[in-house]
Amino acid sequence: MCLFVLAGCIKLLLSILPIVQISIGAVYLDECPVQAKIPIYLIVSGVTELVLNFTSCMFCNIPDGDNWRKLKQGCTILKSILTMFFFCWFITGNAWIYSIYEPSYSKNATDVSSYCNKTVYLFSFWITTLVYILLGLFLLAGCIFLSGYFLCHEPDADDVDNINNDNDNDSVPATIP
Numbered sequence: 275m276c277l278f279v280l281a282g283c284i285k286l287l288l289s290i291l292p293i294v295q296i297s298i299g300a301v302y303l304d305e306c307p308v309q310a311k312i313p314i315y316l317i318v319s320g321v322t323e324l325v326l327n328f329t330s331c332m333f334c335n336i337p338d339g340d341n342w343r344k345l346k347q348g349c350t351i352l353k354s355i356l357t358m359f360f361f362c363w364f365i366t367g368n369a370w371i372y373s374i375y376e377p378s379y380s381k382n383a384t385d386v387s388s389y390c391n392k393t394v395y396l397f398s399f400w401i402t403t404l405v406y407i408l409l410g411l412f413l414l415a416g417c418i419f420l421s422g423y424f425l426c427h428e429p430d431a432d433d434v435d436n437i438n439n440d441n442d443n444d445s446v447p448a449t450i451p
Contacts, residue, residue, distance in 0.1 A: 285327055285330075288323075288327055289323075289324060289327055291320075291323070291401075292319070292320035292321070292323035292324045292327070293320065293324070294320075295316045295317070295319055295320030295323070295397075295401070296316070296317050296320035296321060296324075298313075298316055298393065298394055298397050299313040299314065299315070299316030299317035299320065299394070300313070300317060302391045302393060302394035303317075305390070305391035305394055306377075306389070306390035306391055306394055306395060307386050307387050307388075307389055307390070308374050308377045308378075308387060308388050308389060308390045309370050309371075309373070309374045309377075309390065311370050312367075312370055312371060312390070312394060312395065312398050313394055315363070315366070315367040315370060315371075315398065316394070316397070316398060318363060319360070319363060319364070319367065322356060322359065322360045322363065323360070325356060326353065326356050326357065326360065329349055329352055329353055329356070330353060364402075364405070367398070367402060368402060371395075371398050371399055371402055372399075372402075374390065374395075375399070376395075377389065377390035377395055378390070379391070379392040379395070
C-alpha cells in the first residue's frame with residue numbers, strides 16, 4: 275500500500291510540468307508570431323505527457339490473467355504509439371524552437387513578425403534544453419557505473435571455467451555422427 279501511495283505521489287509530481295506546459299501554451303497562444311507553433315508545441319506536449327502518465331498509472335497496472343491480457347496488450351500498444359509520437363513531436367519542437375534562437379522579445383508596432391513573448395520562448399527553450407542536459411547526465415552516470423562495475427568486478431570461478439572450456443572446445447574439430 276505504501277508503494278502505491280509513493281507511486282501516486284511521483285505521478286502527481288510528474289504531472290505538474292505538463293500542466294504548466296499546457297497553461298503557458300494556452301495563455302500565450304498568439305504571442306509568438308515568429309514561430310506560432312511553439313505555444314501549440316507546448317500544449318500538445320503537455321497533453322501527451324499527461325495521457326502517458328495516466329495510461330501508465332491507471333490502465334496498465336492491472337492483474338495478470340487471461341481476462342486482462344488483451345487490455346494489457348492494448349495499453350502497451352497505446353503507450354508505444356504515444357511514446358513514438360511524443361519523440362517525433364519533441365524533434366519537431368526542437369526545430370521550431372532552436373531555428374529562431376534568439377527572437378525579439380519586444381513587440382514592435384511596425385514589425386511583429388520577429389516577435390516572440392519572452393516567457394513562452396524561454397520556457398520552451400529551457401524545457402527542451404533540460405531534456406538534453408538530463409540525457410547527458412544519465413549517459414554519464416551510466417558510463418561511470420559500467421566503468422566502475424567492470425573495473426571492480428572480479429569474475430566468478432564458474433565464469434573463468436566456462437571461458438577456459440569454450441577455448442578448449444574451439445580447438446577440437448566437430449564430428450557429425
